Amino acid sequence: MTGKTNKACIEMAHGGGGRTMDRLITDIFRKHLDNEYLSQANDGALLPKASGRLVMATDGHVISPLFFPGGNIGSLAIHGTVNDVAMMGATPLYISASFILEEGFPLEDLEEIVRSMGDAARQANVSVVTGDTKVVEKGKGDGVFISTTGVGVIEDGLAIGGDKAVPGQAILINGTVGDHGVAILSKRENLEFETEIVSDSAALNGLVSDMLAAAPSISVLRDPTRGGLAATLNEIAGQSGVGMLIEEEKIPLKPAVSGACELLGLDPLNIANEGKLVCICNAEDADKLLSVMHAHPLGKEASMIGAVTQDPNKMVRMTTMFGGTRMIDWLAGEQLPRIC
Amino acid sequence: MTGKTNKACIEMAHGGGGRTMDRLITDIFRKHLDNEYLSQANDGALLPKASGRLVMATDGHVISPLFFPGGNIGSLAIHGTVNDVAMMGATPLYISASFILEEGFPLEDLEEIVRSMGDAARQANVSVVTGDTKVVEKGKGDGVFISTTGVGVIEDGLAIGGDKAVPGQAILINGTVGDHGVAILSKRENLEFETEIVSDSAALNGLVSDMLAAAPSISVLRDPTRGGLAATLNEIAGQSGVGMLIEEEKIPLKPAVSGACELLGLDPLNIANEGKLVCICNAEDADKLLSVMHAHPLGKEASMIGAVTQDPNKMVRMTTMFGGTRMIDWLAGEQLPRIC
Numbered sequence: 106m107t108g109k110t111n112k113a114c115i116e117m118a119h120g121g122g123g124r125t126m127d128r129l130i131t132d133i134f135r136k137h138l139d140n141e142y143l144s145q146a147n148d149g150a151l152l153p154k155a156s157g158r159l160v161m162a163t164d165g166h167v168i169s170p171l172f173f174p175g176g177n178i179g180s181l182a183i184h185g186t187v188n189d190v191a192m193m194g195a196t197p198l199y200i201s202a203s204f205i206l207e208e209g210f211p212l213e214d215l216e217e218i219v220r221s222m223g224d225a226a227r228q229a230n231v232s233v234v235t236g237d238t239k240v241v242e243k244g245k246g247d248g249v250f251i252s253t254t255g256v257g258v259i260e261d262g263l264a265i266g267g268d269k270a271v272p273g274q275a276i277l278i279n280g281t282v283g284d285h286g287v288a289i290l291s292k293r294e295n296l297e298f299e300t301e302i303v304s305d306s307a308a309l310n311g312l313v314s315d316m317l318a319a320a321p322s323i324s325v326l327r328d329p330t331r332g333g334l335a336a337t338l339n340e341i342a343g344q345s346g347v348g349m350l351i352e353e354e355k356i357p358l359k360p361a362v363s364g365a366c367e368l369l370g371l372d373p374l375n376i377a378n379e380g381k382l383v384c385i386c387n388a389e390d391a392d393k394l395l396s397v398m399h400a401h402p403l404g405k406e407a408s409m410i411g412a413v414t415q416d417p418n419k420m421v422r423m424t425t426m427f428g429g430t431r432m433i434d435w436l437a438g439e440q441l442p443r444i445c
Numbered sequence: 446m447t448g449k450t451n452k453a454c455i456e457m458a459h460g461g462g463g464r465t466m467d468r469l470i471t472d473i474f475r476k477h478l479d480n481e482y483l484s485q486a487n488d489g490a491l492l493p494k495a496s497g498r499l500v501m502a503t504d505g506h507v508i509s510p511l512f513f514p515g516g517n518i519g520s521l522a523i524h525g526t527v528n529d530v531a532m533m534g535a536t537p538l539y540i541s542a543s544f545i546l547e548e549g550f551p552l553e554d555l556e557e558i559v560r561s562m563g564d565a566a567r568q569a570n571v572s573v574v575t576g577d578t579k580v581v582e583k584g585k586g587d588g589v590f591i592s593t594t595g596v597g598v599i600e601d602g603l604a605i606g607g608d609k610a611v612p613g614q615a616i617l618i619n620g621t622v623g624d625h626g627v628a629i630l631s632k633r634e635n636l637e638f639e640t641e642i643v644s645d646s647a648a649l650n651g652l653v654s655d656m657l658a659a660a661p662s663i664s665v666l667r668d669p670t671r672g673g674l675a676a677t678l679n680e681i682a683g684q685s686g687v688g689m690l691i692e693e694e695k696i697p698l699k700p701a702v703s704g705a706c707e708l709l710g711l712d713p714l715n716i717a718n719e720g721k722l723v724c725i726c727n728a729e730d731a732d733k734l735l736s737v738m739h740a741h742p743l744g745k746e747a748s749m750i751g752a753v754t755q756d757p758n759k760m761v762r763m764t765t766m767f768g769g770t771r772m773i774d775w776l777a778g779e780q781l782p783r784i785c
Contacts, residue, residue, distance in 0.1 A: 120783075122671025122717075123776040146684060147606050148529040148667060149502025151599065155495055161596060162489025163541035165579040189488040201503035203592035205545070237592070239505040241783065245587040252543035252577070252592035256501060259491065266487050327488060331462025344486060377462075436463040443460075443581060 113212040120206070120240030133216050134236060137223035142199070142234035150234035152199060157258040162189035165252040169443040171218065173292045175285075175304030176379075178251055179218035183225035183233075184306050184379055185330070185445060186255040191310040192326045192382065194265035194317060195257035200226060202236040202253050207246035218249060229308035231255070262321060269324040270345035272415040275391035277384040279312060279398050280305065280406040281357040282334050286376035286444050287365045300361040307380030312401045316384065319397045325385035328378065330445055335374040336435040337383055338421045348416025351433070352424045355410045374423075375436055377444040385413060455550040460580030473556050474576060477563035482539070482574035490574035492539060497598040502529035505592040509783040511558065513632045515625075515644030516719075518591055519558035523565035523573075524646050524719055525670070525785060526595040531650040532666045532722065534605035534657060535597035540566060542576040542593050547586035558589060569648035571595070602661060609664040610685035612755040615731035617724040619652060619738050620645065620746040621697040622674050626716035626784050627705045640701040647720030652741045656724065659737045665725035668718065670785055675714040676775040677723055678761045688756025691773070692764045695750045714763075715776055717784040725753060 118125040135143065142150040164185040171178045183200065190197035202222065206215065226233050284305040291302055309328065317323060325345075329337035334356070338349050358373055366373045380403060386394055391409050398404030411423075421433040458465040475483065482490040504525040511518045523540065530537035542562065546555065566573050624645040631642055649668065657663060665685075669677035674696070678689050698713055706713045720743060726734055731749050738744030751763075761773040 117782045120671075121776065122676050126671075145606065146608075148532045149500050149535075149595070151533055151606075152499040152501060154498050158494050159492040159499075159539075159596070160489050161492060161539055161541055161575055161594075163543045163575055163592075163594060164577045165543035165545050165592065167545055167579045167581050192488045193491055195489075199499075199501055201501055201594045203503045203505035203543070203594070205505050205507055205590055205592070235501055235503055237504045239507045239590075239783075239785075241507050241587060241590075244584065245509075247581060247585040250545055250579075250581075250590065252503075252505065252545070252594075254501075254503060254541045254543070254592075254594035255489070256499070256596060266485065266491075268486075331460075331466075336462050436461065442457045443579075445579075 160195035179221035180225040186253040190257040195259035267344035283373035283376035305380035348414040351411030500535035519561035526593040530597040535599035607684035623713035623716035645720035688754040691751030
């Protein structure tokens with residue numbers, strides 16, 4: 106991050122299981138992530154009994170660059186996994202973190218990343234309870250990769266899943282699309298826009314909790330990360346055996362993101378988000394949910410973007426600004442590699 | 446693995462969240478790991494209520510080479526995490542797996558790795574319930590890294606931890622030391638020995654379950670992986686504030702491993718194991734536990750290697766074959782990088 110010379114770096118010994126690794130764990134990991142479980146210092150964490158059904162989700166994070174407007178790989182690794190657990194309707198409780206570090210990576214940058222993880226975990230009300238660190242030789246990794254796994258509990262009575270959408274239901278989103286992907290791309294390509302585009306990376310469990318309190322019958326929650334809104338809607342349509350019709354003008358989009366996408370030839374519907382959720386609910390709950398979302402800092406720009414339709418071909422279609430309708434497909438391949 | 450040309454390889458699109466990635470998940474991951482939880486196909490897995498306190502452990506696997514005598518990174522990733530959960534005295538139930546794949550890695554090798562994971566999971570009676578796949582550009586990774594996280598449950602009444610050893614207790618091990626590290630090193634350096642040295646990589650949860658049934662009062666269980674037996678005993682001595690005195694002649698060691706270590710200038714006590722456990726128990730339970738261990742396929746060569754002592758300096762000492770006593774320190778740094 107800084108131009109200092111001779112700064113301390115990760116060495117192979119930091120992954121060796123000996124004293125050097127022990128110091129790294131104490132000086133960086135315990136310092137910023139500490140909690141009663143992590144400090145047990147055993148092979149794993151001993152946790153209390155859980156009160157409900159369990160939910161478990163995992164995410165590898167390989168984002169490049171590691172630091173970006175709105176966050177870094179550390180905060181992202183917490184947000185991504187907290188959100189995956191929350192999208193099941195569960196309350197995320199515990200996070201494990203596996204670090205794969207490249208020899209030569211500055212310790213100062215690692216500490217900044219771990220500090221952000223600690224802050225993000227505290228804000229999301231989860232604890233990093235156990236971890237692991239491995240070191241690979243220079244040229245066999247890329248700075249830092251972090252795989253996080255989250256465990257949460259889900260209350261009885263909730264039944265949320267990608268296969269639960271039915272025709273007639275409403276499709277909601279909590280805010281603007283494409284912010285994360287465009288922020289990463291701008292940083293990567295050194296693009297400068299008039300307005301800085303900042304990642305939306307955030308933990309959505311608080312918002313989800315408010316939404317479920319208002320409408321426990323929500324059918325689907327999913328965060329449109331890799332592949333963007335287009336991939337997420339197509340996944341759900343496929344799992345539920347339904348179609349969808351969305352309206353372009355209802356999809357929140359920042360002018361700066363829209364401009365950047367036009368410039369770069371990208372479709373904002375294919376671009377990753379890290380603080381967004383799609384919610385599919387009964388039509389009669391839509392207004393109530395929108396008010397709850399609008400009252401939350403992460404849902405101020407929430408919008409009903411369309412409806413679930415009956416369609417044996419499971420197509421996602423969009424009414425465009427010009428009044429026509431086009432099919433929204435997911436991409437076969439990769440538009441923006443290493444976006445998360 | 447094979448010399449075939451033009452074989453299909455991992456492309457950046459395999460990590461893109463689109464159709465190509467979807468095919469990879471279906472054709473390789475679901476095919477070999479399938480179970481009722483993985484097939485839910487949501488952002489995470491919805492699991493039943495757990496009957497006891499939870500245990501959570503995580504391990505990143507960056508072993509090189511990926512394929513070695515006695516296993517590959519896939520089986521190792523299951524064994525390593527199952528063992529971490531089992532060392533808490535818990536029954537491992539669920540595993541998550543995060544794959545970081547390097548562009549250009551042969552799909553055929555990936556399938557072999559995932560097949561081994563599936564076999565290892567079934568043998569250890571655990572399910573891989575959720576996963577994630579990321580792809581990094583050629584030269585930014587090293588084939589395959591796998592981070593696995595395990596969740597298990599622990600019965601009431603058990604109190605196992607590295608801080609629970611007390612003077613007078615017995616120190617047991619379930620078999621020979623150094624096999625895994627020497628097997629990896631031999632393969633890496635293309636060394637040929639008269640007898641092939643095979644990794645001891647194995648899931649220890651079955652053995653632990655038998656041991657706990659016989660002696661629920663076991664104080665410490667730990668698997669001597671990175672840093673070997675020396676690091677593990679020193680860790681426990683430090684956590685419990687005790688000393689240890691072990692006897693060199695009681696430590697099981699394969700002649701081939703001993704010979705290889707001599708040749709390579711390595712101390713087998715510093716070398717990683719992947720199917721070994723250290724057990725610290727009340728002296729009066731030692732014989733009973735040794736019989737239980739001897740009756741299990743993974744404990745045939747179990748041995749009582751020493752005792753916990755009172756020592757304010759928390760030193761681990763060893764009576765050598767020649768009758769002297771030497772201090773067993775853990776290494777400051779790294780003897781064998783990327784051993785697990």
